[in-house]
Structures are given as structure tokens and as C-alpha cells.
Amino acid sequence: MNKQQNKEHAPGKGHGNRGNMLDVLFTSAARICALLVLLIIIAIMASLFMGAWPALRKFGLSFLTSAEWNPVTEQFGALVAIYGTIVTSIIAMVIGVPVSFGIAIFITELCPAWLKRPVSTAIELLAAIPSIIYGMWGLFVFAPFFGDYIEPWISDHLGELPFIGPFFSGPPLGIGVLTAGIILGIMVIPFMAAVFRDLFEVVPPVLKESAYGIGATTWEVIRNIVLPYTKTGVVGGIMLGLGRALGETMAVTFVIGNADRLETSLLMPGNTISSSLANQFTEAVGEIYTSSLIALGLILFLITFIVLSFAKFFLLRLTLKEGAKT
């Protein structure tokens, strides 16, 4: 291969030089693009930090632990928003991950060939729906249904249980942290399902067929062949979904109830970081108020960063363990 290339470039020195030059140009362009991303991230981080500095200086660590958000007295704390962001994302993952797995397994392993195309296309279409549509659907269709039929049942049956009871009691408004989490779950499903499907499809059929050949069930094939083969990608897919859930704004704003109070019950209204930002940024006046909102943005940035680092760390440990085993 190499020889052939050399032969091709051999006639005419100028041509070779030109090729070299283009190559250098291309490498440096690619390098600049990559560095640009890094530079942009650092710049975002720096400007967020500079914007957030007045609030961080004034409130210190209590910005993270205070549940008070009062624009009148200019006392700000991020606890309610952080709690809401994390809890809604957890609910979304609890719903989204198993369902996406189910969808992907169905499409790659169980689905009759004629159904494969329509189901796959439907998922891709779901992924293309703008988030405001999910928000409006959530507010006008899902929240009324949820508040009238599901939440009374939840609060009657689960609200009485020990330990988890307090999380599921309260008036059935249809609007609140749980509703927001479920909407988020529905929103992340198409993303994760599409990634999982693509991943499962690249598993060499030889491996799967051998497993089936020695009498493995579908579940065993998934558990012992497909998942180990694709785990890096699966974790990546989950992170993609989690990233979307953490940062989603419009859909959450519509259904979460936007109340800056810390409530145990998931049926009560709450707030998330991105929804606070979307609601309050345009009309925020005064240095501390604006700066506190920017500090919220910084915290969201850090949460995403921590989640991603954790995922990388997790993957690293996974591969290390594997090395030890063999």
C-alpha cells in the first residue's frame, strides 16, 4: 500500500511537495478545530466564573446549601434548583434506560424484518420533535391525565407506605417534579434507544449465533454477549441521555410548577437550574441577582462535568478489571 502511494507521488517533485503541503494544512486545520473546542470550553468556564463571582463572593458555600431564593431581599441559594435538576434527571433515567434497552433489544433481536424499518423510523422521528412540543403536550395533555387518574392513586396507595410514603403524598395537581421527570424520561428515550440500537447492531453475528447455538436464551445472549461487547457505547448512550435530561429547559418549565421551595414529595412543584434561568434571566435586575443566575449556570456546567468524569472513570475501571481477569 505504502509503496504504491510513493509510486503515485513520485513523478514530479512539485506534485509531491504540494501533497505534503496539503497534508500539513489538513493536519493543522484539524488540530485547530480540536483545540478550538477546548478553548471554547475554557472560555465558557472562565466567563461563567467571572459572571458568577459577585454572588459566590457574597454567599460563599452557603450558595450551595441554602434553599432560599428571594429576589426581593437578594438572598439566593441554589439548593432547590440543584435538587430539582438531579431528581428529575434520576426519574428520567429510571424510566428511560430500561425502556430504551427494551426498544433496542426488540429491534435488533426480536423484531420481524418487516417491522424493523417502521419502528426505527418512528424512534428517529421522536428524537426530532422540538422540546417545546413535549412541554406543551405535557402541560395540556399529560398533566391533566396524570393529575386526574394516576396521582390520586399514587397518593392513596404509595403515600401511606413507610419510608417512601413522604415522597408520594400531596395534592394531585398533575404538575410537579414527578411529572417533569416522566416527560424528561419520554424525551430521552428516542436518543438512547437509537444509540443502543446502532450499538447492538454492530455486535458480530458470529458471536451471537454461537451463543444461541450452545443453547443460550435471548436474555443470556444480551447479558453475556451483547452487553459486554458494547458496554463503552452503552455507558456513552446513557450519558448522552443524562446530559439531555440535566440541561432540558422548555419542557421542564412547562410542567414542573416552578416553585422555589424544597418539598419532600415528588408530587409537589419544584424547580430546576435551567428552568430558573429561562424564567428569570430576562427580567433580572441588579448585580447580585444576575450574578446568582449565572452562578446557577456554572453549577449546571460543573454537574455535567462531574457526571461525564464519573462515567469515564467508571469505564476505565471496567476495562482495568477486564485486564486483570484474562
Next chain:
Amino acid sequence: MKTNTLLAGLALLAACFIICPGAWAADKMSAISGAGATFPYPVYAKWASAYYKLTGIKMNYQSIGSGGGIKQVKAKTVDFGASDAPLKPKELEKSGLIQFPMIMGGVVPVVNLRGIEPGQIRLSNRLMADIYLGKVRKWNDERIKAENPGLSLPGRTITVVHRADGSGTTWIFTNYLSKVSPQWKEKVGSAKAVAWPAGIGGKGNEGVASYVKRISGSIGYVEYAYALQNHLTYVKLKNREGAYVEPNSKTFQSAAANADWENARGFYMVLTDQPGKDSWPITGASFILMHKVQQRPDVARAALKFFDWCYKKGPKMAEKLDYVPMPMKVVDLVEKTWKNEIKDSSGNPVWP
């Protein structure tokens, strides 16, 4: 060869950059630019298009929110700013601005109670505050019953709905609550967004309205035009004179006419809880902000001419959109202020 083409291209680009701003500036002479509050945007846009047809003078208004409007007029990137909440005289002086009221609207409490028609339920100012403080929790509370003899009220829990986004509507509403309830003033206060002691937050008027429509036993507050156009069940309020009033343009105008504008420095006047038997207690005006010293007096004059036209020829259009025009008495005061306060850089009055 290639380099030449490249150079030529660059030169062309550079020429564009040099020429374009000139062309743009020339164009600007016949255009007035403003930015700010979203609440009056529909009527400003309507006035602007009518005025353009009449005179060929363009008025560009960006409804980016009051906060943004104030920032932009201070930075002189626009000819005027607009704010739903008046600036304090001190702040006006500090940044060399004057303000004047342009158009009015009201905030209307709306409820969702089965079998109760618009205007049927009556509440006192103090009750409104106690409901929003979370102190009155049931619709069949003795105090609500006392205001509504003969009305059968359900034993439902009251769900309070408020705005989630920072807004002038909230500013007017919380200003009203602070005036009528010392406890509200002390515990919560008034601003475009506050720490609500109870309830859930909807985004925008439509968010509040849809929550109220959805949740049986809820109470919320929306702009008058919004309540009217969506046929929401509004509340009759007992004003400071003890009279029950319905929200309509007559009761808003009464609040504006009875307000003591002449003694309000810098037109710092909030129309909540005003005297007068017919006055709706949650009325508010939207304000225009301009610099006292105008670097470009011709543009300032064009803007003032436009505002003058709006005051005099605009009321019909405003009423059609369910806004309430300023009373003539106030307009005269405003135009007197223009004459006395807005000057060009050498000190000559810009108006008339």
C-alpha cells in the same frame, strides 16, 4: 493568480464593512428605535404600523423585557426604553433619564370554581393577601363566606397560582399586596419575581391561565386583556373605599384619574390601591424612558411626535386591544414635562 483573487475578495469585503455602516446610519434618520417591556408590545406595534402608513416614519420596538429595555436605553443603543415598573426618581436622576406613563392595563385575579360565573365571587384586599400568604386555605373559609353571602362555596383547598418568570404583572400585583397587607410587605415584599410563600408558578400569562383552568379550586392573576380574551372567571374586589368593583376600562381609568400625578416626582406613580369609589385596586401603567439630554434632537423630536400622536389618536386602537389609554389630564402633564426637561446638548428644549 489565486492570491490576487483572494486579495480582491478581501478588498471587496472590507469595502462592504466601510460602506455599510454609512448607509445604515443614513437610513436611521427616518426610524425611531425602542426596546423593553413585553406587556405593551401589541399596542406599540399597532401604533407603529398605523403611524408608518401615515407619515413614513418607522418605529422599531423590540420587546425584550423591561430589564433589557432599561439597560439598553442607559447604554444609548436605543432612542427610548420601556418598562412596566417605574424607576425610582433617584435612579432616574443618576442616569439622566426621564420617564412618563404611556398606556395602562390592569391585573385581574381569576379563579376556577365550579358553578361560579365571572364577577360572581367577591374578595377583599386583605383576603387576597391572606390567600397568597397561604393563611386562608379553603374556599369555604368563614371570611370568604362573609364577603359572599348567598353564594355556595365548596370546601376545596385553594391552590395559589403565580407567575414563574420575572414580569411587570407580578411587580404590579405584589406592589398591590404590599400596600394592602403589612404582613405581605414585611414577609415577601414586591418585585418582578418574589419568594412566593405558597402555590405553583406558570410561565407567562398563558401558563398561569392554563394552570387555573386545569386545577379546580385554584386562583391566579393575569393581565386584564388576557382574562377578557380567554373568558376567565374574574373576581370582584373590594377597594379601599369599600366598594366592590369589576375590572374594566372604566375602573382602570378611575384609578389613573384619581391618582395624584402632579405631586409624583418623575411620574413615579404606581396605580395600585388608589382612591375613588370606582377605582380598580390593581391597575398599572407602562412607562417610556428617555434621556434628558439628547445628542440627536431630531430623532428625539420624531419620537416625541410619535408619542403625542399615540396619546391623541391612539386610544381607539388601544381599546380595541383591551388596553386602557391614559386620561387627557395626565397627557397634558406629560407633555409639559417634555417641554421642561428634554433638551438638546446646547440646552434648547426639544419639544415642541
